[in-house]
Amino acid sequence: xxxxxxxxxxxxxxxxxxxxxxxxxxxxxxxxxxxxxxxxxxxxxxxxxxxxxxxxxxxxxxxxxxxxxxxxxxxxxxxxxxxxxxxxxxxxxxxxxxxxxxxxxxxxxxxxxxxxxxxxxxxxxxxxxxxxxxxxxxxxxxxxxxxxxxxxxxxxxxxxxxxxxxxxxxxxxxxxxxxxxxxxxxxxxxxxxxxxxxxxxxxxxxxxxxxxxxxxxxxxxxxxxxxxxxxxxxxxxxxxxxxxxxxxxxxxxxxxxxxxxxxxxxxxxxxxxxxxxxxxxxxxxxxx
Amino acid sequence: xxxxxxxxxxxxxxxxxxxxxxxxxxxxxxxxxxxxxxxxxxxxxxxxxxxxxxxxxxxxxxxxxxxxxxxxxxxxxxxxxxxxxxxxxxxxxxxxxxxxxxxxxxxxxxxxxxxxxxxxxxxxxxxxxxxxxxxxxxxxxxxxxxxxxxxxxxxxxxxxxxxxxxxxxxxxxxxxxxxxxxxxxxxxxxxxxxxxxxxxxxxxxxxxxxxxxxxxxxxxxxxxxxxxxxxxxxxxxxxxxxxxxxxxxxxxxxxxxxxxxxxxxxxxxxxxxxxxxxxxxxxxxxxx
Numbered sequence: 001x002x003x004x005x006x007x008x009x010x011x012x013x014x015x016x017x018x019x020x021x022x023x024x025x026x027x028x029x030x031x032x033x034x035x036x037x038x039x040x041x042x043x044x045x046x047x048x049x050x051x052x053x054x055x056x057x058x059x060x061x062x063x064x065x066x067x068x069x070x071x072x073x074x075x076x077x078x079x080x081x082x083x084x085x086x087x088x089x090x091x092x093x094x095x096x097x098x099x100x101x102x103x104x105x106x107x108x109x110x111x112x113x114x115x116x117x118x119x120x121x122x123x124x125x126x127x128x129x130x131x132x133x134x135x136x137x138x139x140x141x142x143x144x145x146x147x148x149x150x151x152x153x154x155x156x157x158x159x160x161x162x163x164x165x166x167x168x169x170x171x172x173x174x175x176x177x178x179x180x181x182x183x184x185x186x187x188x189x190x191x192x193x194x195x196x197x198x199x200x201x202x203x204x205x206x207x208x209x210x211x212x213x214x215x216x217x218x219x220x221x222x223x224x225x226x227x228x229x230x231x232x233x234x235x236x237x238x239x240x241x242x243x244x245x246x247x248x249x250x251x252x253x254x255x256x257x258x259x260x261x262x263x264x265x266x267x268x269x270x271x272x273x274x275x276x277x278x279x280x281x282x283x284x285x286x287x288x
Numbered sequence: 289x290x291x292x293x294x295x296x297x298x299x300x301x302x303x304x305x306x307x308x309x310x311x312x313x314x315x316x317x318x319x320x321x322x323x324x325x326x327x328x329x330x331x332x333x334x335x336x337x338x339x340x341x342x343x344x345x346x347x348x349x350x351x352x353x354x355x356x357x358x359x360x361x362x363x364x365x366x367x368x369x370x371x372x373x374x375x376x377x378x379x380x381x382x383x384x385x386x387x388x389x390x391x392x393x394x395x396x397x398x399x400x401x402x403x404x405x406x407x408x409x410x411x412x413x414x415x416x417x418x419x420x421x422x423x424x425x426x427x428x429x430x431x432x433x434x435x436x437x438x439x440x441x442x443x444x445x446x447x448x449x450x451x452x453x454x455x456x457x458x459x460x461x462x463x464x465x466x467x468x469x470x471x472x473x474x475x476x477x478x479x480x481x482x483x484x485x486x487x488x489x490x491x492x493x494x495x496x497x498x499x500x501x502x503x504x505x506x507x508x509x510x511x512x513x514x515x516x517x518x519x520x521x522x523x524x525x526x527x528x529x530x531x532x533x534x535x536x537x538x539x540x541x542x543x544x545x546x547x548x549x550x551x552x553x554x555x556x557x558x559x560x561x562x563x564x565x566x567x568x569x570x571x572x573x574x575x576x
Binding site for chain 2: 011018052065264
């Protein structure tokens with residue numbers, strides 16, 4: 001049982017980790033696919049107090065170095081789903097489950113790019129982790145809509161158990177068709193079903209008959225991660241202690257709303273960690 | 289007319305300044321008496337992401353250097369009182385007045401050490417700026433209660449116009465009595481008056497008959513600074529955009545509440561600045 005699981009690997013997550021470490025809490029960081037961050041592409045950052053004119057890439061390296069120096073490691077695992085178990089949480093990260101008394105969500109800018117039918121058919125054919133749910137679709141046709149190269153690994157895996165795999169890359173991909181895997185150039189438009197399960201995926205190049213659609217996203221829609229998490233204009237609703245609508249769950253950084261600034265993310269990460277520490281130590285909800 | 293006046297000189301104020309500068313706003317920083325900060329005495333700070341294990345003094349120097357590098361200067365003037373003028377604010381800093389469309393308050397940890405009667409007799413003998421109000425007490429007896437050496441300068445000034453000056457240092461002072469100035473060793477206990485004006489100052493060593501008491505504080509009680517500013521448990525009440533109860537006024541850092549952390553102060557400073565920028569650019573209140 002961990003004191004805390006930090007979900008995300010950016011500045012807010014790193015700042016939270018730093019503070020948990022200093023407060024002697026045991027935690028893990030599920031950083032997911034780290035390649036994907038707008039910050040790493042920023043040519044110059046001038047407004048992070050104390051570090052003059054630096055590229056986003058170098059600032060991230062500086063942050064990583066600070067964590068290394070404190071003996072903090074990130075796991076490149078992605079949290080797909082979290083279950084509330086009463087007084088703790090079970091975090092599903094592909095093949096692994098992690099139990100924790102608190103959660104610190106720092107998943108970055110919320111993307112509101114769900115396609116039509118995606119939310120409706122979640123669990124009825126729509127999934128976010130092929131490794132987890134693929135076996136349910138043995139000998140059936142499935143589609144993978146992927147924002148990054150991780151989807152290619154999932155396609156290889158599914159090709160071994162499903163009758164047909166359609167791969168729709170949303171990034172510049174050189175993925176080659178093989179065996180029962182077809183690459184579809186069209187953009188996904190909607191998930192179509194009969195009310196209780198998926199029947200097909202509609203794309204800009206026509207419909208594909210499938211029993212499941214897996215979306216491999218850089219950032220998971222936060223409300224899919226944990227049921228009951230209240231949102232506010234697409235961001236996770238938090239108060240000034242970074243507490244969310246669920247006891248023991250804190251959010252920080254871009255997923256907790258604007259402005260999308262490093263110093264805000266870092267500041268909120270430390271607040272979230274200190275609020276979690278208070279919660280862990282008192283086993284009571286931080287006063288709203 | 290400035291776009292903004294920043295009141296305070298610590299990390300929150302510096303971060304706000306950095307962001308206003310980048311957004312091309314014209315502003316001044318009234319940093320007051322900068323010697324006084326708990327941060328400068330911290331032996332080691334490990335949780336400001338990106339800057340490993342540094343003393344508080346060196347971290348402050350690093351911050352100052354960043355500001356220098358951006359061509360930002362602080363004024364060592366202290367804001368004593370702010371008047372709301374409808375769509376702008378007039379900030380009284382001793383002999384100078386500064387007009388600004390927005391205010392960013394970053395005065396540090398609120399001290400709730402007002403003595404009995406202090407608030408009641410504000411403007412009826414109690415004051416926070418001897419230079420400003422001293423002339424009202426020509427040929428009268430006054431007391432100065434001072435948390436720092438600035439009070440000594442005020443005592444010298446008042447000794448020239450008042451009949452008697454009692455000096456009560458609340459710090460380790462080597463101040464010497466001279467002419468009509470007496471140093472009182474007792475601690476101030478309460479301000480006593482007749483309902484409309486002060487008659488004496490009660491101290492642990494007895495009462496002193498005076499017509500005025502000037503309190504020279506490291507940090508001014510925030511609610512004395514600007515009338516109508518709502519507090520919450522002694523801190524300035526803010527929402528997530530760092531907006532206070534008064535349109536165009538933002539607060540950040542320790543004066544806006546716990547936790548008292550550098551990264552929180554820096555993050556809030558940038559949020560406050562960006563909210564002020566939005567307000568200035570739209571001339572409308574930031575949505576609460």
